[in-house]
Amino acid sequence: MKKWPKVALGEIAPIVRRPIEIELAESYPELGIRSFGKGTFHKPAVSGADVGSKRLFQIEPGDLVFSNVFAWEGAIAVAGPDDSGRFGSHRFITCVVDSERANATFLKFYLTASREGRAQVLQASPGGAGRNRTLGVEKLGRILVRLPSLTEQEAIVARLDALETRVRQVAEHLDAAEREGQRLLAQRFEEIIRQAPMMAMQDVAPLVRREQTIELDQTYPELGIRSFGKGTFHKAAIAGSALGTKRLFRIEPGDLLFSNVFAWEGGIAVAAQEDTGRFGSHRFISCVPLDDQVSAEFLLYYFLSNDGMHKIGEASPGGAGRNRTLGLEKLMSIEVPVPSKNRQSAFNRLQAKTSALKDKHSAIRAANAALIPATLERIFADVD
Template sequence: MAKLVQRPMREIAPLVRRPIETMPDQLYPEVGIRSFGRGVFHKKPKTGSELGEKRLFEWKEGDLLFNIVFAWEGAVAVATQAEDGKVGSHRFLTCVVDPKSADARYLFWWFTHDKGRDQLLRASPGGAGRNRTLGVEKLATIEVPLPPLHEQRRIVRRLDRVAALVDERRSAIEAAERETQALLLKAFQRAIDGAPLRPLAEVAPLVRRPVEIDLDAAYPELGVRSFGRGTFHKPDLLGAELSWQKLFLVQQGDLVFSNIKAWEGAFAVAGPGDHGRVGSHRYLTCVPTEGLATADFIWFYLQTHEGLGKVQAASPGSADRNRTLGQGALEAITVPAPPISHQHWFDRLQAKAREARAIRASTAQDVKALIPAMLHEIFDGGAKAA
């Protein structure tokens, strides 16, 4: 990179506020900023009366924008034509870049790089993440390394070009995932066509395997993520540290339910790596009856809108955290029970879909890592941007 000159933000992109006076019956299109340099999002417009005493400020195309609460984690953006004339609350700072000194997109990329985010973190005092607030004066004193303007623009062209390709690839991956899910749903409907509904008590009854606690032993604990995202492994529990807790053994092929989060899809099929782990009394394990059901088939149904609705109905409570799936209510849930050959056919389709998802997930990780790698190359003294 060409020779750099350190310039404070107050010189190259001073704060500009454009307060607006709200009218009760007029609509105001608010805009927000995502963290980690992921751009802006548009909120549903509200009337002045709905906004109440909230202070609003107008945005203009080309503004360099900061969310003062999350600037430290890269909540930075540049307003495009789509944001011109839109509004943000007092929690958003608008800086107008001097076009003779700096390129707004260059500043954006620098502030989303580790070094820029570190400066924003230092300018955002507070004891915890949610309480870190970017100070106006501290922002003004941040010094940004500036190469000549033509070099800034060359860097911006390079990064923007790759960012567009990354977005395109990400969109393609998301579209492929939606298509895969739609095809699976169609195949599932074909598999259950005309099938009777039978309670889990028959096709996958509850099985509890209590563990006798040895004070000198360690017990590898299992957890289940919400929204159908599978299992995860927790740190080992030490027998000497357990007092009243009860532990239950999990085996491969079990349907494992979190009884407090099942209503939001916290249930999974235990895999080979989960075999022999333990769950607390808050985890319920069901074992499919051989010849009547498979765990993967039941899991898929319970993750559908219809199936999850039954799990939610079996999880009463006045608030989300208090919704508990009872053992009897779980076993009373009815699921489609087509011939086992139909279920095996569908499970093979699910296995192929999982393989495709794994490939897409690996690709997505590679894509996600591309921009940070380029930022490191450019701003950490790597090869000259071209």
Template sequence: MKAWSLVALSDLLTPDNEPVAVRQDQQYPNFGIYSFGRGLFAKPPIDGMQTSASTLYRVRAGNFIYSRLFAFEGSYGLVDEVFDGHFISNEYPGFAVDRSRLEPGFLKWYFQCPNVWQAIAMGSKGVGSRRIRVQPDKVLAHQMPLPPLAEQQTIVARLDALADKTRQVEAHLDAVERDAEHLLALQFRDAISNVRFCPLTQVASIIRRPVAIDVSLKYREVGARSFGKGLFVKPDFDGAEATWQKPVWVKQGDLVLSNIKAWEGAVAVANHQHDGCIASHRYITCEPDPGQATSGFLAYYLLSADGLEKIGLASPGTADRNRTLSLGNLSKIEVPVPALSVQKKFNELQAEVSKLKARHAAIRAANAALLPATLERVFAPAP
């Protein structure tokens, strides 16, 4: 940030809440404000018959608005044309912007900086962060850097262009990954066309390798994410801290399932990072017969729509935590078993898709950091 003058928001914003008496025979279009400076989102209309409020407040496009309760985590935004004429409660103070001095887009970008929310929220009353309410006087007392209007507009144009570029990058990566997943699905469809199905236990043994916990040692524990998102390693812990019963060892190449969450995709393959870790008694480890099946091929099938349906049927119960996949039911699930060479060829494609996603993850991380880093440079205090 250059040596721009600091101007109190009270000199740039004017409270602009238009009260409207609530009628029971009316519905009032409503919206909310995302945290972390992410803008506004539509909510169901407020029903005049059901609301306890006697007064709502109409907002206008171009107004600056925020949530008293969630201002501390960036619940600020500008009202655009989509929400012009919508209604909010008194928990959402709104302000008209003096456009002769302040470009609304400049204010919008400024309020995407976390240090701004924190500075304004500091000293606000509340018990615990989720109870802090930031009052309008705190917002209006804040001093923001204010370059000339033309410079503001130039900065806004550049930041808007950068944001658009980052969205384009994300959209491109998403499209490439969709194509890769579609290719996988097509190859898998061809691989299992007209092949035999057999119970899982005929091609993969359910192996439980009991762990005798040594209180003098440290252990690494793994868990399985739902929706096919793989295994994750938990922080190391001392054996003396183990409170759960009958843990099992995990080996590279294992097909690992959570017996309480397999029905929602907690199915994964252990790789070299997970070798030598332990899992709680809630996990089932399967070791495919290397002459008949691969864990990657079996996992892909079990995570497919057909596979998850079979796991769901094999996991009786009504409540989430009571839907347990028993060893007996798992062993009866029928899986496709094409030639081993076909499975390995599919695994090779899986590996290429995984490498692609890993590269994309690095690009996504850099892309996500670009805009915050730019905002920090633009609005950093002058030396």
């Protein structure tokens, strides 16, 4: 078993602050840190006049930088050459690593990807539930790092850098394949609907309400609809005695569902078999496509397209922000393309293949994302 000494982070990477004097006529490009160890990003420059009483600090390449509010979820990075000349607010903690004892990238990997390092950063970030946790400056300095020789650190970093490059390349390949798949799907859809007749929703997928009689001693599992076309999700069951005057409507597999308050941002889905036995409030609009006219999957694709979303937006009047409600009569009057059922079926099969490919890609991405943490765990497993 390897013997790596534990060293306090403050001993090998002390905090260094470089406050700057704000000039009203100057501009200050700021730096951001992505969570989960995903590096830095560049924010737009802010003018000195807009900085106001906010304090800014210079960040230098090689700094080990922490977001004090998101460090617990891996918002820790090493500033690179491209980050030169950028600034961070008081919420950024910059540490200058002693290059004769430690490698900044090794420290970043340890703190963001090893179980032991993540646990210590979390412990040093007290706070309430959710995201209300703040990394304490003194606690940060007391975090103990398992520190091999500098030569070993550099060898580990080289290995992890090579692995990180492969992980990124795989992700880029999957992204490119999915973009091409979506492009071909959209192209095929346009070909199918080009000469198709347009028909009102009320004639091809009328509204259906299945109001449920509420029993006080029964429970009713509800269904939710994610925005941006991301499908349904299951809510906890609610007791009949807790419903009060709330009305519930039964949802059946194959229903084309609209959230009347979020349809304009893609709160539209098709109920799946696993949604059987669930209920929606009066804010859910259930439409049942007529079998001889159109399929729910085909309509869903249309409504999530640019043309379909435009029509949903027009049918959802309201104020700024999210206060927009889809009107029933306006939805029923929307005209949708209705090509032959054979052409719809062929398109739906293509959709299903594309969706299955995305599912496979998701599994690959999950395994890919676990490579670096798993490698670090193996590295540190044999260390005392």
